[in-house]
Each structure stands twice: as C-alpha cells, then as structure tokens.
Amino acid sequence: MTLYCIDNDFQYELEGLxxxxxxxEKIIVLKDVCQEPNAPYAIARYDKKNCRVFATLNKDGCERELTKTLNNNDGESDAERKLAGALFLLLCEEFSFRPKWGILTGVRPGKLINSLRKSLGEKAAEDYLTNELLVSPEKTRLAFEVARTQERILASSCRESFSLYISIPFCPSRCTYCSFVSHSISSPAIIKSIPEYVDLMCREIALTGKAARENKLRLESIYWGGGTPTVLEPLLLRKVFEAISQSFDLSTLRELTVEAGRPDTITKEKLLVLNEYGVSRLSINPQSFNDDVLKAIGRHHTSSQTVLAYKLAREAGFNNINADLIAALPGQTHESFEKSVKAAVDMGFDSITIHTLAKKRSSALGTETALFAEKTVLTAKMLKTAETLLRKASYRPYYLYRQSKASGNYENVGWAKEEKECLYNIFMMEECHSVLAVGAGAVTKLKDPSSGYIERVNNFKYPYEYISRFDEILMRKNRISEFYGTYFIKGEN
Ligand code: SF4
Structure with a gap:
C-alpha cells in the first residue's frame, strides 16, 4: 500500500496505524500523489489554512474519505491526532475490526495517562482516551486502574532512588518466540564462557556500585533478568550476590527479584542461596501448563516441573512468587489457556503476569501475521477469561505495557494480590528513576529527576562481545558520574 502524506509530516504515526x-504489507510513503492504477492507497492531507484534515482509503477499488474540522487553536499534534483518528475509522470499516487501543501508540500508556490525569483531571482524561484516542471503554478503565495503583507506589519513591538490573543472558534452551539476547546453554562453548562472564560482571558491579555511592544514590530495587539467572550454579550465584553486597549500600533496598524463569533450573540448593542473600520476590514462569504447548514453543520442561519448583520455593520460605503466562501461543486453544490461568490461580501465585504473544523478527517464530481476524477474536477471549478469573481470585492489575507485533495489538498486564506488586516493573515501565544495568545486553537509563530527561548507555549485546571488549564496558560506566555531575541534585531533596 502507498501512504501519501500531503502537507504534513505525520508519516511515522500513520504508517504505524x-x-x-x-x-x-509493504508500505511506501510518498509526499506527492502519483497513483498507479488499481494500487491500494491511503491519503492523509492537512489543510492548515482551512483548518481541516482529510483521510482517504482505497483498498479494493472503492475510495472512501473522512474529513475532520480543527479548532482555531489546534496545533500540529491535534491535526495529527485527528488525521490518525479519521484514518483509523476508515481502516476499521475496511477490515471489520476495531483494535481496542484505538490510535494510542507506544509501549507505555501509563506515562501518557499520568500526564493527562495531572493536566485534565480524572474524568476528562478518561474521556480524552475514549473520544480522542478512540481507546475502548474497557481498556480505558483497565489503564486508569493501573495508573491509580501505581500512583501509590511511585509516591513512596524518592528523587535519589535507582534500580539495579543484573543481566544473565543464558537459558536452558531458546523459546521459539524469544527476541531477547539469550543464549542456550546446550552449547558447550557457552557453558564454558559463563564463569568468565560472571567474573567480569562482578567487576562491572563493583564499578557501578562505586558510581552510585559517589553520587549519593539510594538503591531501591534489584532485578535479575536475562535470560534465566537460575541457570547459574550455586557458587556463581553466590559470587554475584557477594559482589552486589560489597559494592552497594543495601540499607534502602525494598525489593530484590530474581527471574527463575525456567522451572527446570530451580533446585533446593539454589533456592537456599537466593534466600540467604535476601531475595524477596521470585518469578517462576510456566508460560503454559499444557505440555504440548510447552514442547511447541521450545521449552524443555513440563507443567509438573513447574508445580515442583513452586513447592520447593514455598518450602524454602519465599512468600512473593510470580508466574508469567502467555496468551495466543502456537497450538494453544482457549480451553488450554483457561486451564493454565486456573492452575496458576489455584496454586496460589502471588502475582500472575499475562502476556500476549508478540511475533518479533528476531524470534524463531518470525513475524507471521499477527492480525488474522479469528486470532484476534481468540486472543481477546483469552484475555477476558484471564481477567475474570484473576479478579475473582483478588488479583488486581498493577502494570501494563504493550509490544509491537502483539497478537491483536493487545497488552501485557501484571496482576498481583495486595502488596505483592513488583516495584521494579513499575519503576522501569514508568521510567520514574535511573536504572543502572550490568551484563551483556543491559541498558543503563540515567534519568534527570528535574527535567525528566533520560540518557541511555548500552552494554554490548552478546556475551562474547561483552567478554572480549570488557574494557570498553568499564569506560562507559564513567558516564554515570558525568551525568549526575551535570544534571543532578547532589543532596537536594
Ligand atoms: S526463557 Fe525468556 S529469555 Fe530464555 S529463551 Fe525463553 S523467552 Fe528467551
């Protein structure tokens, strides 16, 4: 399809739509209309002088147009929103399908919602979402419920706070939908490289801790992700914990999460180490309780291993355990998804995160069409079922984000019982403070609390680069103090 953007620069938004x-479909963006006969097209025209926008769509030889009038004080962003809204309505009609999130783009709806709530107030902000951004009433309610829960948690975080992210980019096998930089430990070369990786990462932790102390930052949450951190043997887990406790002041720490994503990596011995070092939240991720589905997505564990790992963790004293589940997995029926949610609820997980499958280019599943009408209907039904079951069992939504290429353009939602919300998930998703990150693939985000400005410092993506170019990683850590020297408060509160 060709998208003609006439007298406007809104192509990024409109192409996304x-x-x-x-x-x-391949989309070509042009600035002048020079149509080929019979080729499908969309035209987005902004008539600034007469305060009007025009959206035109021609998919199968039938041209339709929608015009909107702008108010006198409307600016470029209002014109863009109204043009996107008009094009959205034409597309809904053409495809007989209305995406629930309307024209709201971006992975973090919470940030926009919070700023709308501040500037317009609760009711007007809700109306703006449904009337202007064309978000469905149910998704509007969900997003605002999440925002209200987060407000309470974010209010308890101070200006100097930060989170620490530890990246362990290794897994027992690679899930077919995985788009992370994670390496399967089925390769002997990868297994061999892990001790050296851990040693170097401990040096990076030490340098990061020094920068945090010099800049008087307060560590509020630690999150071990990747990857599957529990692929590390107890000795290596201990080494990393020791590096953390020697490098950081942990007296202000409110939460320490470790992703034990694959149940088949969890042992009694490892749980003892996690307990000894104060891990307060564990994430054991079944993804599904259907063994055929698990096999189809390349996970080499069974649902009974999840049950066993969960029991071991409870016996070891963990009182905040999360489960991740995914809707719209290959081979998954509504019935098998419903059974998975019921199983997680019945087991008594403290929080359950419901993801919608996103088919990314870098995954083995590839990008095959995410938006077949029946797939979209099925995904919607699964999410509705999950919501009903979770609400009935006293879970409440506390964080929400969206991924591109998600089935039906749906969302991922973290549901938690009271006081069991993951702080790190909220801090990271709302970008409320700096995240100092270590390890391969980790991205440090430095935030100036006064202006909101965020600077990213990337580590090398792959473990082999991380190891071979480690000196460069250390050099990049200097940016933390430079940043805080330029922007920060230094004792101001
Ligand atoms: S467990 Fe997570 S990081 Fe590991 S392969 Fe699967 S999706 Fe990727």
Missing part, C-alpha cells in the same frame, strides 16, 4: 491492520 496501517501496520496495525496490515502487519505484513
């Missing part, structure tokens, strides 16, 4: 309905 077309992709929502046609994820696999």
């Amino acid at each position: 077309l992709r929502l309905f046609m994820p696999d």
Whole structure:
C-alpha cells in the first residue's frame, strides 16, 4: 500500500496505524500523489489554512474519505491526532475490526495517562482516551486502574532512588518466540564462557556500585533478568550476590527479584542461596501448563516441573512468587489457556503476569501475521477469561505495557494480590528513576529527576562481545558520574 502524506509530516504515526491492520504489507510513503492504477492507497492531507484534515482509503477499488474540522487553536499534534483518528475509522470499516487501543501508540500508556490525569483531571482524561484516542471503554478503565495503583507506589519513591538490573543472558534452551539476547546453554562453548562472564560482571558491579555511592544514590530495587539467572550454579550465584553486597549500600533496598524463569533450573540448593542473600520476590514462569504447548514453543520442561519448583520455593520460605503466562501461543486453544490461568490461580501465585504473544523478527517464530481476524477474536477471549478469573481470585492489575507485533495489538498486564506488586516493573515501565544495568545486553537509563530527561548507555549485546571488549564496558560506566555531575541534585531533596 502507498501512504501519501500531503502537507504534513505525520508519516511515522500513520504508517504505524496501517501496520496495525496490515502487519505484513509493504508500505511506501510518498509526499506527492502519483497513483498507479488499481494500487491500494491511503491519503492523509492537512489543510492548515482551512483548518481541516482529510483521510482517504482505497483498498479494493472503492475510495472512501473522512474529513475532520480543527479548532482555531489546534496545533500540529491535534491535526495529527485527528488525521490518525479519521484514518483509523476508515481502516476499521475496511477490515471489520476495531483494535481496542484505538490510535494510542507506544509501549507505555501509563506515562501518557499520568500526564493527562495531572493536566485534565480524572474524568476528562478518561474521556480524552475514549473520544480522542478512540481507546475502548474497557481498556480505558483497565489503564486508569493501573495508573491509580501505581500512583501509590511511585509516591513512596524518592528523587535519589535507582534500580539495579543484573543481566544473565543464558537459558536452558531458546523459546521459539524469544527476541531477547539469550543464549542456550546446550552449547558447550557457552557453558564454558559463563564463569568468565560472571567474573567480569562482578567487576562491572563493583564499578557501578562505586558510581552510585559517589553520587549519593539510594538503591531501591534489584532485578535479575536475562535470560534465566537460575541457570547459574550455586557458587556463581553466590559470587554475584557477594559482589552486589560489597559494592552497594543495601540499607534502602525494598525489593530484590530474581527471574527463575525456567522451572527446570530451580533446585533446593539454589533456592537456599537466593534466600540467604535476601531475595524477596521470585518469578517462576510456566508460560503454559499444557505440555504440548510447552514442547511447541521450545521449552524443555513440563507443567509438573513447574508445580515442583513452586513447592520447593514455598518450602524454602519465599512468600512473593510470580508466574508469567502467555496468551495466543502456537497450538494453544482457549480451553488450554483457561486451564493454565486456573492452575496458576489455584496454586496460589502471588502475582500472575499475562502476556500476549508478540511475533518479533528476531524470534524463531518470525513475524507471521499477527492480525488474522479469528486470532484476534481468540486472543481477546483469552484475555477476558484471564481477567475474570484473576479478579475473582483478588488479583488486581498493577502494570501494563504493550509490544509491537502483539497478537491483536493487545497488552501485557501484571496482576498481583495486595502488596505483592513488583516495584521494579513499575519503576522501569514508568521510567520514574535511573536504572543502572550490568551484563551483556543491559541498558543503563540515567534519568534527570528535574527535567525528566533520560540518557541511555548500552552494554554490548552478546556475551562474547561483552567478554572480549570488557574494557570498553568499564569506560562507559564513567558516564554515570558525568551525568549526575551535570544534571543532578547532589543532596537536594
Ligand atoms: S526463557 Fe525468556 S529469555 Fe530464555 S529463551 Fe525463553 S523467552 Fe528467551
């Protein structure tokens, strides 16, 4: 399809909208109309002088147009929103499908919602979402419920706070939908490289801790992710914990999460180490309780291993355990998804995160069409079922984000019982403070609390680069103090 953007620069937004309905179609963006006969097209025209926008769509030889009038004081962003809204309505009609998130783009709806709540107030902000951004009433309610829960948690975080992210980019096998930089430990070369990786990462932790102390930062949460951190043997887990406790002041720490994502990596011995070093939240991720589905997505564990790992963790004294589940997995039926949610609820997980499958280019599943009408309907049904079961069992939504290429353009939602919300998930998703990150693939985000400005410092993606170019990683850590020297408060509160 060709998208003609006439007298406007809104192509980024509008192209994204077309992709929502046609994820696999090649979209060419042009500034002048020079149509080929019979080729499908969309035209987005902004008539600034007469305060009007025009959206035109021609998919199968039938041209339709929608016009909107702007108010006198409307600016470029209002024109863009109204043009996107008009094009969205034409696309909904053409495809007989209305995405629930309307024209709201971006992975973090919470940030926009919080700023709307501040500037417009609760009711007007809700109306803006449904009337202007065309978000469905149910998703609007969900997003605002999340925002209200987060407000309470974010209010308890101070200006100097930060989180620490530890990246362990290794897994027992690679899930077919995985788009992370994680390496399967089925390769002997990878297994061999892990001790050296851990040694170097401990040096990076020491340098990061020094920067945090020099800048008087307060560590509020630690999150071990990756990857599957519990692939590390007890000795290596201990080494990393020791490096953390020697490098950081842990007296202000409120939460320490370790992703024990694969149940088949969890042993009694490892749990003892995690307990000894104060891990307060564990994430054991079944993804599904259907063994055929697990096999189809490349996970080499069974649902009974999840049950066993969960029991071991409870016996070891963990009182905050999360489960991740995914909707719309290959081979998954509504019934098998419902059974998985019921199983997680019945087992008594403290929080359950419901993801919607996203088919990324870098995953083995590839990007095959995410938006077949029946798939979209099925995903919606699964999410509704999950919500009903979770609400009935007293879980409440506390964080929400969206991924591109998610089935039906749906969302991922963290549901938690009271006081069991993951602080790190909220801090990271709302970008409320700096995240100092170590390890391969880790991205440090430095935030100036006064202006909101965020600077990213990337580590090398792959463990082999991380190891071979480690000196460069250490050099990049200097940026933490430079940043705080330029922007920060230094004792101000
Ligand atoms: S467990 Fe997570 S990081 Fe590891 S392969 Fe699967 S999706 Fe990727």
